[in-house]
Amino acid sequence: xxxxxxxxxxxxxxxxxxxxxLPSVILGAGALMLMYVSSVDxxxxxxxxxxxxxxxxxxxxxxxxxxGPTRNLETLGGVIAWRTGTIMQVTAALISxxxxxxxxxxxxxxxxTELILSTATGRFAPLTAALTVTAAANFLIGxxxxxxxxxxxxxxxxxxxxAASIAATGLVxxxxxxxxxxxxxxxxxxYGLIGAALAASFVVRATGxxxxxxLTWLSPxxxxxxxxxxxxxxxxxxxxxxxxxxxxxxxxxxxxVRRDLGAGILPPRLGPPRASSLLTTPFGFAxxxxxxxxxxxxxxxxLGGLAIGAVGDSVEQMLKTSTEVERIFTKGGTSNLVxxxxxxxxxxxALIGSGYTVSAALRPHSEEKEGRAEQTLATAIGRWRxxxxxxxxxxxxxxxxxxxxxxxxxxGLGLSTGDWDGTLSLIGSGIANxxxxxxxxxxxxxxxxxxxxxxxxAWLALTLAIVIWTADTLSTDAPGWLVEISxxxxxxxxxxxSFDAVPLAVMTxxGLGLNAAGLAAFRHRDLT
Amino acid sequence: MDNAIEVSDLVKTFGPTRALDGLNLExxxxxxxxxxxxxxxxxSTTIRVLLGLIRADSGRxxxxxxxxxxEAVPLHRRIxxxxxxxxxxxxxxxxxxxxxxxxxxxxxxxxxxxxLCERFELDPTKKGNAYSKGNRQKVxxxxxxxxxxxxxxxxxxxxxxxxxxxxxxxxxxxEIRGDGRTVLLSSHILAExxxxxxxxTIIREGRTVETGTLSEMRHLTRTSIDVVTERPxxxxxxxxxxxxxxxxxxxxxxxxxxxxxxxxISRLSEFGIASLICRPPTLEDLFLRHYGxxxxxxxxx
Numbered sequence: 168x169x170x171x172x173x174x175x176x177x178x179x180x181x182x183x184x185x186x187x188x189l190p191s192v193i194l195g196a197g198a199l200m201l202m203y204v205s206s207v208d209x210x211x212x213x214x215x216x217x218x219x220x221x222x223x224x225x226x227x228x229x230x231x232x233x234x235g236p237t238r239n240l241e242t243l244g245g246v247i248a249w250r251t252g253t254i255m256q257v258t259a260a261l262i263s264x265x266x267x268x269x270x271x272x273x274x275x276x277x278x279x280t281e282l283i284l285s286t287a288t289g290r291f292a293p294l295t296a297a298l299t300v301t302a303a304a305n306f307l308i309g310x311x312x313x314x315x316x317x318x319x320x321x322x323x324x325x326x327x328x329x330a331a332s333i334a335a336t337g338l339v340x341x342x343x344x345x346x347x348x349x350x351x352x353x354x355x356x357x358y359g360l361i362g363a364a365l366a367a368s369f370v371v372r373a374t375g376x377x378x379x380x381x382l383t384w385l386s387p388x389x390x391x392x393x394x395x396x397x398x399x400x401x402x403x404x405x406x407x408x409x410x411x412x413x414x415x416x417x418x419x420x421x422x423x424v425r426r427d428l429g430a431g432i433l434p435p436r437l438g439p440p441r442a443s444s445l446l447t448t449p450f451g452f453a454x455x456x457x458x459x460x461x462x463x464x465x466x467x468x469x470l471g472g473l474a475i476g477a478v479g480d481s482v483e484q485m486l487k488t489s490t491e492v493e494r495i496f497t498k499g500g501t502s503n504l505v506x507x508x509x510x511x512x513x514x515x516x517a518l519i520g521s522g523y524t525v526s527a528a529l530r531p532h533s534e535e536k537e538g539r540a541e542q543t544l545a546t547a548i549g550r551w552r553x554x555x556x557x558x559x560x561x562x563x564x565x566x567x568x569x570x571x572x573x574x575x576x577x578x579g580l581g582l583s584t585g586d587w588d589g590t591l592s593l594i595g596s597g598i599a600n601x602x603x604x605x606x607x608x609x610x611x612x613x614x615x616x617x618x619x620x621x622x623x624x625a626w627l628a629l630t631l632a633i634v635i636w637t638a639d640t641l642s643t644d645a646p647g648w649l650v651e652i653s654x655x656x657x658x659x660x661x662x663x664x665s666f667d668a669v670p671l672a673v674m675t676x677x678g679l680g681l682n683a684a685g686l687a688a689f690r691h692r693d694l695t
Numbered sequence: 696m697d698n699a700i701e702v703s704d705l706v707k708t709f710g711p712t713r714a715l716d717g718l719n720l721e722x723x724x725x726x727x728x729x730x731x732x733x734x735x736x737x738x739s740t741t742i743r744v745l746l747g748l749i750r751a752d753s754g755r756x757x758x759x760x761x762x763x764x765x766e767a768v769p770l771h772r773r774i775x776x777x778x779x780x781x782x783x784x785x786x787x788x789x790x791x792x793x794x795x796x797x798x799x800x801x802x803x804x805x806x807x808x809x810x811l812c813e814r815f816e817l818d819p820t821k822k823g824n825a826y827s828k829g830n831r832q833k834v835x836x837x838x839x840x841x842x843x844x845x846x847x848x849x850x851x852x853x854x855x856x857x858x859x860x861x862x863x864x865x866x867x868x869x870e871i872r873g874d875g876r877t878v879l880l881s882s883h884i885l886a887e888x889x890x891x892x893x894x895x896t897i898i899r900e901g902r903t904v905e906t907g908t909l910s911e912m913r914h915l916t917r918t919s920i921d922v923v924t925e926r927p928x929x930x931x932x933x934x935x936x937x938x939x940x941x942x943x944x945x946x947x948x949x950x951x952x953x954x955x956x957x958x959x960i961s962r963l964s965e966f967g968i969a970s971l972i973c974r975p976p977t978l979e980d981l982f983l984r985h986y987g988x989x990x991x992x993x994x995x996x
Contacts, residue, residue: 276824353824355785437820438788446791447798456784538782542835545746545776546799549768693749 476579
């Protein structure tokens, strides 16, 4: 029996298992592309708009680090390639990571691979099938992006090149994932390794682009960028991506045969034999379960804040490039463009950060679903204290996230302008968004307590808040009642709007009230 | 309070399913009580009611003389629980999980914990997702066994353990009995229940079908006799309570209602007993009598 026996069957099995997931992620990536392209298309409708944008952005180091060199921004294609390149490549890389991890290490960890390999299936079949399906998914993501680009009437050759550069990075990370799942014995560990590789690619690419460009040649994200879609255009840098992706596959196989089923090449990490005294308190326990998540969100919010703050100085020029953009970011008032822009950005951070608040408030739910709550609640912890600790942490960490985000915007701004006067006011502006996040958190706890089988309602509520914000921002005729029901439209955009404690106090009361009601409901229901 | 656990007429429905249908359970303080029943008969549901994790629709449940739903927290300081399917936190080491569970209950004796880790050959530094099923179970077992809980509730605690560790578990349970503490042991391993438990409750489809000491239960069932006599036996088949008589020359085999054992042996002795094998009913026989189809019961005999 060959070591590849059963690969075709495994491929069909993966397609069957992921018959909803695969189309969703592929179409989702296409939708993200569509969102970016259409926003660029509508924000800069004329050649004059594009010219103004190019004038304000050219060579700005902060944006070069974030998005790559500013090439050919006088054309719509150039702006689209520059705006979408990094984000779409990272998206393709993350999708590849999850698809490969899900069908290799996760299956192995849960013992499903053992079951598969006990049948007449070769040892290489599961990995080969996972890599094949993921590569095909990247191909389709590229195809979806290509479709989006030509639907906006862009040059088909350059559109194909941009789409291919996105798929090429996805393929590199398909290979990277294939290797990483051999190295670590746990899917979390493998995701950590891949995430680190992606972050390193980004940093190397950004450093290279800020310097003489040599380092850019060492980064997978750089190869795609160096294809220069819509700004010259050359195919051969993508060949590097392809060669690396293909070369990683035999490496993954050679690692696979050097390890036991279920084990990784790297030794498993051990933990302390004893619990610290912090861990054994309800709040410390909740913190321990969430600390990785909080650390990740903190890093993301701080980096995002720094990036926004760093470009804050040039915002005035940027806003003047387009009346449309200007209208969006001057909702809070036009007295100070920079302040107004930063306050709007902090509100966006609060909307994103609510993703943390909701997921943290849902932690008791996942503990319940995975069967660990039963054992925890058989101790003397008490339901109120157990779920309440997670809710308290979700509420407290939201303050931390937005406070730090405001601070890092101030630092970014201070470093680029030397003006540190606004520091305290920016921290305050960030924290002013927290009561709205608490409403989302309280709503989540209520769903958890009252409707444990309808948890999606919590995410639906957040999605609705984002949709309402988008509708309210992009158009002037969103129905008033709709705008009113979102907590985020009641937050005063400090410091441009005048401080009004009433909506903040009311939202805090609603958030805490929903939370208390949810905990009380949980106290009186059966554990599922 | 004489009874550590008192449950009467307990009913719990999940939608159309009647998981508990008037269940009764009494566990005296200081005893090791076996809780037997086939899959889906309601053992885990009963335990979840006793832990205050779910609320019964009707009936009465009391744990250490108190209401398990209303007074869950103070009660949980006095009990320890090991679920059948132990799920650990992937980012916590086994040692941390043990300390956590113990600290959230009534506390732990650290030297006892270390000793148990050694006896069960458990490495407490591994992360929760790196343990096998048996080792996850050991983590929960060590946390429970190292506690000073008055009442320990085990839900199929040894399903993932090897025979060696299972016998260590049995020693631990005997030590707990020696301390005068109470154990409720739900199990499928009949030999384990037979060797550990003072009394047994057998349930089926959410109802109690039998409860008592093993000897009481045996009394209600049949004993197998395999005897060789000096002279051919006659008239045994006519005795009350004798079933399944098979005569092969001097060798006679039959089952007799345990209550009628005396009469059968008296009659046999008249023919001069050369050898006698008398096998009391095993728990397995009792079990099959209550659950098995007639074929399964016959096969078990």
